[in-house]
Amino acid sequence: xxxxxxxxxxxxxxxxxxxxxxxxxxxxxxxxxxxxxxxxxxxxxxxxxxxxxxxxxxxxxxxxxxxxxxxxxxxxxxxxxxxxxxxxxxxxxxxxxxxxxxxxxxxxxxxxxxxxxxxxxxxxxxxxxxxxxxxxxxxxxxxxxxxxxxxxxxxxxxxxxxxxxxxxxxxxxxxxxxxxxxxxxxxxxxxxxxxxxxxxxxxxxxxxxxxxxxxxxxxxxxxxxxxxxxxxxxxxxxxxxxxxxxxxxxxxxxxxxxxxxxxxxxxxxxxxxxxxxxxxxxxxxx
Ligand SMILES: Cc1ncc(COP(=O)(O)O)c(C=O)c1O
Numbered sequence: 143x144x145x146x147x148x149x150x151x152x153x154x155x156x157x158x159x160x161x162x163x164x165x166x167x168x169x170x171x172x173x174x175x176x177x178x179x180x181x182x183x184x185x186x187x188x189x190x191x192x193x194x195x196x197x198x199x200x201x202x203x204x205x206x207x208x209x210x211x212x213x214x215x216x217x218x219x220x221x222x223x224x225x226x227x228x229x230x231x232x233x234x235x236x237x238x239x240x241x242x243x244x245x246x247x248x249x250x251x252x253x254x255x256x257x258x259x260x261x262x263x264x265x266x267x268x269x270x271x272x273x274x275x276x277x278x279x280x281x282x283x284x285x286x287x288x289x290x291x292x293x294x295x296x297x298x299x300x301x302x303x304x305x306x307x308x309x310x311x312x313x314x315x316x317x318x319x320x321x322x323x324x325x326x327x328x329x330x331x332x333x334x335x336x337x338x339x340x341x342x343x344x345x346x347x348x349x350x351x352x353x354x355x356x357x358x359x360x361x362x363x364x365x366x367x368x369x370x371x372x373x374x375x376x377x378x379x380x381x382x383x384x385x386x387x388x389x390x391x392x393x394x395x396x397x398x399x400x401x402x403x404x405x406x407x408x409x410x411x412x413x414x415x416x417x418x419x420x421x422x423x424x425x426x427x428x
Contacts, residue, residue: 148266156228156263167262174257175244179300182206185394186239187426188229188265193239194394194426196222198357200241202297207243209296212259214243221263229265238268238395244299271334271395272318276402276411279332281380282308282320286330286352294352305333319391321404324352329378335393338362339386340414344372358392358422365421371414388412390419398422 155167175181183206186199193199200221207214216224225239242264245257284304286294292301304322312320312333321337324330330352331337336359338347345366347359363373383389389401389409398419400411 148264151266153232153266154228156224158260158262159224161228161231164264167264169244169260170247172247172250173244174246174249174254175299177250178245178252178254179298179303180210180212180254181242181244181299182210182297183243183299184239184241184297186225186241187268187394187397188234188237188239189426191229191235193225193229195357195361196225199239199394200225202357203241203243206296206298207259209293210298212243212245212254214261215259216261221261225263225265228263232265234265234267237266239263239265268395271393271397272399274318274402276400276409277318277391278316278403279319279321279401280312280315280317280405282312282322282333284308284320284322286322286324288325289351291325295350295355297354309333323380324348326377327379328352329380329383332391332393332396335391335396335399338390338392339378339382340388340412341382341386343414344374345414346374346376346378348378349375356393358394358397361425362392362398362418362422365418365425366414369417369421383407388415390415392422397426 151164153164154161155164157167184199184203186193197218200218204214243261245254246260248258249256284307308320308322319332321332322330329337329348336356338345366373383404391399400415401409
């Protein structure tokens with residue numbers, strides 16, 4: 143049986159400072175962000191009842207909104223407290239948290255001046271993102287835009303238009319996810335996760351110019367350095383995929399996810415991926 147849709151569940155959602163019954167957490171159809179894509183969101187994971195890197199996620203939500211020229215009416219500490227409350231009230235031991243901020247229905251038109259800012263936090267059970275030990279991904283025709291054309295570092299709803307297109311096109315072609323290049327033809331990221339490659343025992347990952355600088359990405363780089371692995375952030379081009387010995391993705395949702403193939407080129411699940419996957423799994427539950 144399918145899980146019930148996300149608007150038809152028991153529990154409570156934190157909405158603009160109050161806990162409301164899950165089914166009552168609604169917005170109006172003339173909500174500005176619904177029309178113009180300027181909502182911002184987060185995705186946190188709960189392990190053993192505790193949100194991993196909670197303050198980092200709360201801070202990024204605030205920064206994402208700032209990049210879209212609005213200020214949230216809550217501090218990091220207030221968002222952290224609200225998240226803890228909603229996780230506890232829903233008795234969530236393990237799962238996912240989805241904070242969202244958006245502009246309200248006060249005006250219709252491109253200008254958002256005069257809109258009120260709303261924030262909600264929902265928490266629900268959620269298992270593994272991919273069921274496969276190693277996923278098959280393909281190169282997307284969609285390119286990450288130049289930072290001159292988009293607020294690349296913001297987790298802005300509008301930027302996910304290309305991610306959803308890329309992901310669903312990949313799925314229709316029999317792949318689990320898509321790898322996007324950026325506007326300069328460099329490797330960038332997957333549709334909801336960052337990219338890592340192993341070259342000669344070193345861990346390489348694209349620079350952050352056109353991608354979301356993932357909290358998991360930063361955590362995994364730290365874990366790698368602790369293991370004595372050299373970490374290199376640089377521009378990486380598709381031709382280099384031929385000499386990578388391991389490939390994996392990182393993200394709150396996917397955690398550390400080995401990639402078994404990109405297009406038709408195959409990769410083993412190698413020692414560095416396996417080590418960092420284990421280190422990450424231990425850290426989030428520590
Ligand atoms: C496009 C994109 N890149 C990277 C990530 C990984 O970010 P994080 O590790 O902070 O979850 C995500 C997930 O939030 C994402 O949606």
